[in-house]
Amino acid sequence: MTQVTQETVAVSNLRDFYRHFDTTALRDALRRMYLIRRFEEGAEEAYTRGLIHGTMHLSIGQEASAVGSCMDLRKTDYITSTHRGHGHCIAKGADPKLMFAEFFGKEEGYCRGRGGSMHIADVESGNLGANGIVGGGLPIAVGAALAIRKQKRDDVAVCFFGDGASNEGAFHEALNMAAIWKLPVLFICENNKYGMSVSTERSMAVRNVADRAPAYNMPGEIVDGNRIEDVSEAVMRATARARNGDGPSLIETKTYRIRGHSKSDRNRYRTKEEIEEWKARDPIGHFEANLEAFGILRKDEAEAIRVAAEVEIAAAVEFAKGGTDPLPADLMRDVYTKGAA
Amino acid sequence: MSARELSYAEAVREALAQAMEADERVFLMGEDIGVYGGAFQVTGDLVHRFGEDRVMDTPIAELGAAGVAVGAALAGSKPVFEFQFSDFATLAMEQIVNQAAKIRFMLGGKVSVPLVMRFPAGSGTGAAAQHSQSLDAWFAHVPGLKVVQPATPHDAKGLLLSAIDDPDPVMVFEHKLLYKMKGEVPEEAYRVPIGKALVRREGRHVTIVATAIMVHRALEAAEILSGEGIDVEVIDLRTLRPLDTQTIIESVKKTTRLACVYEGVKTLGIGAEISAMIAESEAFDYLDAPILRLGGAEAPIPYNPVLEKAAVPQTDGIIASVRRLVTGRI
Numbered sequence: 276m277t278q279v280t281q282e283t284v285a286v287s288n289l290r291d292f293y294r295h296f297d298t299t300a301l302r303d304a305l306r307r308m309y310l311i312r313r314f315e316e317g318a319e320e321a322y323t324r325g326l327i328h329g330t331m332h333l334s335i336g337q338e339a340s341a342v343g344s345c346m347d348l349r350k351t352d353y354i355t356s357t358h359r360g361h362g363h364c365i366a367k368g369a370d371p372k373l374m375f376a377e378f379f380g381k382e383e384g385y386c387r388g389r390g391g392s393m394h395i396a397d398v399e400s401g402n403l404g405a406n407g408i409v410g411g412g413l414p415i416a417v418g419a420a421l422a423i424r425k426q427k428r429d430d431v432a433v434c435f436f437g438d439g440a441s442n443e444g445a446f447h448e449a450l451n452m453a454a455i456w457k458l459p460v461l462f463i464c465e466n467n468k469y470g471m472s473v474s475t476e477r478s479m480a481v482r483n484v485a486d487r488a489p490a491y492n493m494p495g496e497i498v499d500g501n502r503i504e505d506v507s508e509a510v511m512r513a514t515a516r517a518r519n520g521d522g523p524s525l526i527e528t529k530t531y532r533i534r535g536h537s538k539s540d541r542n543r544y545r546t547k548e549e550i551e552e553w554k555a556r557d558p559i560g561h562f563e564a565n566l567e568a569f570g571i572l573r574k575d576e577a578e579a580i581r582v583a584a585e586v587e588i589a590a591a592v593e594f595a596k597g598g599t600d601p602l603p604a605d606l607m608r609d610v611y612t613k614g615a616a
Numbered sequence: 617m618s619a620r621e622l623s624y625a626e627a628v629r630e631a632l633a634q635a636m637e638a639d640e641r642v643f644l645m646g647e648d649i650g651v652y653g654g655a656f657q658v659t660g661d662l663v664h665r666f667g668e669d670r671v672m673d674t675p676i677a678e679l680g681a682a683g684v685a686v687g688a689a690l691a692g693s694k695p696v697f698e699f700q701f702s703d704f705a706t707l708a709m710e711q712i713v714n715q716a717a718k719i720r721f722m723l724g725g726k727v728s729v730p731l732v733m734r735f736p737a738g739s740g741t742g743a744a745a746q747h748s749q750s751l752d753a754w755f756a757h758v759p760g761l762k763v764v765q766p767a768t769p770h771d772a773k774g775l776l777l778s779a780i781d782d783p784d785p786v787m788v789f790e791h792k793l794l795y796k797m798k799g800e801v802p803e804e805a806y807r808v809p810i811g812k813a814l815v816r817r818e819g820r821h822v823t824i825v826a827t828a829i830m831v832h833r834a835l836e837a838a839e840i841l842s843g844e845g846i847d848v849e850v851i852d853l854r855t856l857r858p859l860d861t862q863t864i865i866e867s868v869k870k871t872t873r874l875a876c877v878y879e880g881v882k883t884l885g886i887g888a889e890i891s892a893m894i895a896e897s898e899a900f901d902y903l904d905a906p907i908l909r910l911g912g913a914e915a916p917i918p919y920n921p922v923l924e925k926a927a928v929p930q931t932d933g934i935i936a937s938v939r940r941l942v943t944g945r946i
Binding site for chain 1: 679682714
């Protein structure tokens, strides 16, 4: 993997990414990345202070992968997400206020407090749900893509999953079916090097998840997952291909989760040096430096985005604290659509 | 209207065709359901009438294909999924139990999963232990799923159409030995409601609650026992979840005796649930005899035909057991 460095290219040599999106969209992408970072930090703090229970899987360090994948998607495009899904949810357009309300288990939350961190979804923005089962969303995304084609829409289904999920049978079955039926689905593997504690070197027979794409006759592209422009350009190529009826693609974003797998993680399987090395490749710092270098964003504007994200997350936590607790009498609600046993 | 007879398999096929004609969102998925016509010839010629897009052959990939059905249902389609044998659903339990059954609840009621799955089930075909199971109670143990088990061609069509109408996942268990059974089936697209048991035969001395092919064995037994003066009421359960407790309770209060007859393994099966439900109900005080369960043996289904028959309740066994149940106390 190439080291993340600050690019100092002439404006005339700007990459497609910086030409394709206007200033507003680029600044919004940075804003969303900050929002994800502060959201994760806010969630972690609330957990540490005992304000929320259960567990959570934080995506600090993976913000470029989530935002870069979603920034050119439409509201009618679907995503399926993973247990590490807060970033995807925000990137696809969710409101952190309603996400925090969900974390706090409140009726105002996206899932009315029934799902929590691992099932968070803003269905209105095309998010078909985070998933507590590794690989669970893979065939579901293929099914959503099948429905898209049956309804003669030119939307796509974007399936986020991790390196661990690529060892599940569901991954192989899903990719095979997407390919034989040429469905408009993007398989985006966020390879953060570890399935919980087991490294990809110990769990995969091939070096890269993208190496598995040829077996399913689809393009497999590896990108630096900490560079939003790399992620976004690859996703735009795959999206165009899918909307054009040319079938699925696999994109592997090489990235890293700075925090542990979940709240039980003691980091016994990786070194402090490795974590520090990846912290130096911070996707937000990289993007912000580029935006400044290219004259798209001034330093004071970047500061304003940071402050706004902090304010929004603080307000979201306050909103969640004041939410309504579900009543035990409503336990059975929504087990079925119409009242049944 | 004059009575028209169809086989159980034809009745299922007619329901599928009428549902696809009425609603373009409905489509079929499964292994070899296209030109092959399905392992039990249930889909038959439907691929020629509706095309390969609506009668989709899937790869042999039960987990993935079941997940595709879940995703399609979430995104506005109405898949009807055929497992080639109900046993193969073991490969797809993740998508059925963790996903289809729970997504609506987990997402706070923001979505529905209008998915139908059909399961050719049961023994009696000499296919041995991995192609003969009756796993219906597994699925009935999962909140979020509905489970139906039609015993006649009439109910096979009517319950399947209700299942396709239903906004939630419905598991339809079809006993393979019933596929060739003929019965009266109206031509129009009628519905049989989910969650309603049916009293197939009225009686005064004992209630038999039966499912699937056991309904027919119970009715045969009842006919023979009537010659001995034992008057048997036979309830066809039809739906395992949600359970029609009221019909069973009312019957037991009248007859004062209960036998549950089902093909799934006896222990922890549907009979256990019905027995416990009656023990907890007002009907308990009316019981004049212990509750009887006749279920599948605590063994895999064997290949040898004599052993295969011995592994699940047969008519003679039902007669003997119910006779003992009734004459033991009166």
